[in-house]
Structure formats: structure tokens, C-alpha cells
Amino acid sequence: MAVQLNAIGSILTPFFTDRPVRDYASATSANTGRYAAFFRGMLARGVYPPPSQFEAWFLSAAHTIGDIEATVAAARGAMLEARRV
Secondary structure: OOOEEEEEOOEEEEEOOOOOOOOHHHHHOOOHHHHHHHHHHHHHOOOOOOOOOOOOEEOOOOOOHHHHHHHHHHHHHHHHHHOOO
């Protein structure tokens, strides 16, 4: 499953597409249904990402290494579920 991860500093946004996301047209061509499935999978694992693939995720000094590890583990499982969409 293809995912593009756009990031700058501690801000990131995953896009479910196999093409680079550089502008509005390329962002809106990403698979929003797959993001929705990924989002629901994250919620089921106790991680609350933005509900829209067009919003940014933020990492802050308040997040611990444990928070990050839990998020990565949740993302792995949610990605497996999102593959079915």
C-alpha cells in the first residue's frame, strides 16, 4: 500500500497515494477512503489523529517516547486494516 508522508519539522500529513503530494490537485487525488479506514483503525487503538487526511498531525515536547512508540504500533495495525479498502 502506497503512502506519501509530507513533513516539515514536527508537523506531518500522511496521504494514501503512490505519487508525491506537492499541491492541491495531488493532495485531493489521494485515497480518502483508505485514510478513513486508517483513521478508524487508529481510533480503535486509542490514538486520535485528525479526522481528515487534509489536516496536519503535530508532534510536541509533551509527547513521550512511549506515546510515539504506541502511535507507531497503532499505525502498523491500522495500516494492515486500511489495505483492505
